[in-house]
Amino acid sequence: MQLSIVIPLLNEEESLNELYNWIVSVMQSNSYSYEIIFIDDGSTDGSWNTIQRLALENPSVKGIKFNRNYGKSQALHAGFLAAQGEVIITMDADLQDNPEEIPELFNLVKKQNYDLVSGWKRKRYDSVLTKNLPSKLFNAAARKTSGVQLHDFNCGLKAYRSEVIKNIDVYGEMHRYIPVLAKNAGFSNITEKEVKHQARKYGKTKFGMERFINGFLDLISIWFLSKFGKRPMHLFGALGVLMFFFGFIAAAWIGLSKLYKMYHELPNILVTNNPWFYISLILMVIGTQFFLAGFLGELILRSKRDKDRYLISKTTGITKALSA
Known part of the structure; x- marks a missing residue:
């Protein structure tokens, strides 16, 4: 035809x-x-x-x-x-x-x-x-x-x-x-x-x-x-690792800064009073969530997607089987 x-x-x-x-x-x-x-x-x-x-x-x-x-x-x-x-x-x-x-x-x-x-x-x-x-x-x-x-x-x-x-x-x-x-x-x-x-x-x-x-x-x-669509980990995983890395660097800087001040007997403040503590914590938490989102996306891709998207009630002249 x-x-x-x-x-x-x-x-x-x-x-x-x-x-x-x-x-x-x-x-x-x-x-x-x-x-x-x-x-x-x-x-x-x-x-x-x-x-x-x-x-x-x-x-x-x-x-x-x-x-x-x-x-x-x-x-x-x-x-x-x-x-x-x-x-x-x-x-x-x-x-x-x-x-x-x-x-x-x-x-x-x-x-x-x-x-x-x-x-x-x-x-x-x-x-x-x-x-x-x-x-x-x-x-x-x-x-x-x-x-x-x-x-x-x-x-x-x-x-x-x-x-x-x-x-x-x-x-x-x-x-x-x-x-x-x-x-x-x-x-x-x-x-x-x-x-x-x-x-x-x-x-x-x-x-x-x-x-x-x-x-x-x-x-x-x-x-x-x-x-x-075929590689969600490439986006979410990369973003997650990047954000976690910067959060970890910020946390390490806070820790080293505190040790330095303690060693030299300099005035120090509580870690929880330092705004960088919360910034680093948020970056690491969100980075972990992004990484998990990419991992879950990869798992979903490997599962069978449901294709039942509509229900046909009648046909006329159709001889070929239809599947939604």
Whole structure:
């Protein structure tokens, strides 16, 4: 199969038929073999009924329904597990991503051998204050921190080689940083393509300003994980040893100073009245805690991480076993 189109959604009943017809038109005009995987992230409207009807009409349509709303990253994770195409396209279900971009994205991956192609919505139809400006700041910080030179990390329209999505783990709210996860996994042949952005036709956005706060926090997390995720002792252990060393030196200086004054019968003060006593004590205690944190981190890495992150209540057209 050439193409898998993975579409996470939440309460997009009004747009699904139009999006489906548009995608099918593009697929047929380019003679692609394809599958469309809709992941219903706990919708409370009639989205799942629409997906079931489309699956009955077209065997290339498949659906996954979550038991409740788990988030876009979990939806993409489930879609990636189910995808069987050589190239995987992700896009949003709100009609703001244009299916006409799919053939060029496919060619960039299939014929030019890119691992990942990310869409870049240069011209946006969103609010300047609530979306455009925060998005620019967020993307600048992401470029600086990750070293991946993309203009629009959070664009839902992306194309991947199958090997990429099968070897990265999209968890938490890390869908914003899939290019960074791919780079950290060794897939560095990443580029971007300018794509059209369309104004939302139905409903309203499911994301508020809090997504940018969460995005920056996730950026810090992924920077830390990319640097020290495989070797926490290198950070915490080094900090612990350094702090303990300085604390020990300060304590030794206090002790030697007291002995010197006693030997020469100079005026002396109680050790507990010396502020350096408390500084050295705090440094050694915190240094020990940092070292233990690094040691515990190493132990945790060697234990099996729990991967049950969502509960699927229903599927349609999916034959491959899915594991959260």
